[in-house]
Amino acid sequence: MMTKYQYCTHQGGSLDDTCKAATKSLGACPLHLSTFDLTRYGIVISGQAYQSVPQVLLEVDGDNITPLP
Ligand code: FES
Numbered sequence: 001m002m003t004k005y006q007y008c009t010h011q012g013g014s015l016d017d018t019c020k021a022a023t024k025s026l027g028a029c030p031l032h033l034s035t036f037d038l039t040r041y042g043i044v045i046s047g048q049a050y051q052s053v054p055q056v057l058l059e060v061d062g063d064n065i066t067p068l069p
Contacts, residue, residue: 027047032049035047
């Protein structure tokens with residue numbers, strides 16, 4: 001399982017509730033409208049951000065969810 005960082009890599013705008021299943025994208029960031037491609041490791045699609053959103057691998061064991069190093 002993988003999760004995405006919840007803040008924009010440009011200036012930290014909140015990306016909460018911006019995940020779009022139809023386009024498999026994250027954003028647009030409410031501050032400067034960057035969007036990120038969730039099918040290609042969170043790379044920037046558009047906007048002022050130039051770094052991908054970080055990804056965190058998670059191990060799921062029943063009800064326990066643990067970030068992997
Ligand atoms: S803080 Fe997200 S695009 Fe600027």
